[in-house]
Amino acid sequence: MGGVGAGDALAGEFEAQRGRLVGVAHRMLGSRADAEDAVQEAWLRLARQDPGTIDNLAGWLTTVVGRVCIDVLRSRRARPEASYDDRLPELVVTEDDGTAPEEDALLAESVGLALLVVLDTLGPSERLAFVLHDMFAVPFAEIGEIIGRSTDSTKMLASRARRKVRGTHRPSDERRRQRAVVDAFLAAARGGDFEGLLRVLDPEVTWRSYSARGVVDRVGAAEVAVRVQRGVRAVVTARPALVNGESGLVVWAASGRLLGVMACTVVDGRIVEILSVNDPRRLASIDLPARPE
Known part of the structure; x- marks a missing residue:
């Protein structure tokens, strides 16, 4: 042929x-x-x-x-x-x-x-x-x-x-428990509840943030909790999302501008790792759910 x-x-x-x-x-x-x-x-x-x-x-x-x-x-x-x-x-x-x-x-x-x-x-x-x-x-x-x-x-x-x-697969009931932890994390952040944040953060939690200025790593529940409280002072809309299979959030400003994406890894009822992206260039490459009206 x-x-x-x-x-x-x-x-x-x-x-x-x-x-x-x-x-x-x-x-x-x-x-x-x-x-x-x-x-x-x-x-x-x-x-x-x-x-x-x-x-x-x-x-x-x-x-x-x-x-x-x-x-x-x-x-x-x-x-x-x-x-x-x-x-x-x-x-x-x-x-x-x-x-x-x-x-x-x-x-x-x-x-x-x-x-x-x-x-x-x-x-x-x-x-x-x-x-x-x-x-x-x-x-x-x-x-x-x-x-x-x-x-x-x-x-x-x-x-x-x-x-x-083995062990990376997450059954649906476990995902629901993880989502409850992330929801509690968001509620504590919005309410300025420092102690509430510490209850859902592992003492050795790590937070890797991808921003336009580069990659920033933070370690420890207290440091992460303080940074989270500062970050939610603005009026934002957060929508639950699965980010590569992990419970997370997509966040918009009141103006409708996309602010970032966050994924949380939950182990034994506490967040042990957070990955967040607020670099506009990186965000532009991600296919995201529609912003809620």
């Missing part, structure tokens, strides 16, 4: 696989932009390949994207001078009114902050084995061919990764 028609057919088959490939790369790399780049590289390699030599296009593309992702992860590790500490995780923000569509909840969960943090502790091959098998049901034999390991060795990699990841 050759000519323009064959090229169009191949492009169509590739587009049919794009969504799945981006999903694989996103979970591997933690960035939508990097994922798109990895999938584009797969397309470029496919365009140079004789289609007649490919028996299973889906498998071939998965292999290419997997290897590209492994190369990217290894490159990051090989350049310790290039810090990723200030890199803002890709944020998926959905409404948290108890009626969010199931696919929105699954999307938020699949790229949740907790999961991305755990995945970052895995080695590149370990990460690929877990993502491909547990999230995309790719057989261990095929994964082994991608990473150059035996089937049994690949199973061990995935098992080790699974043990590290």
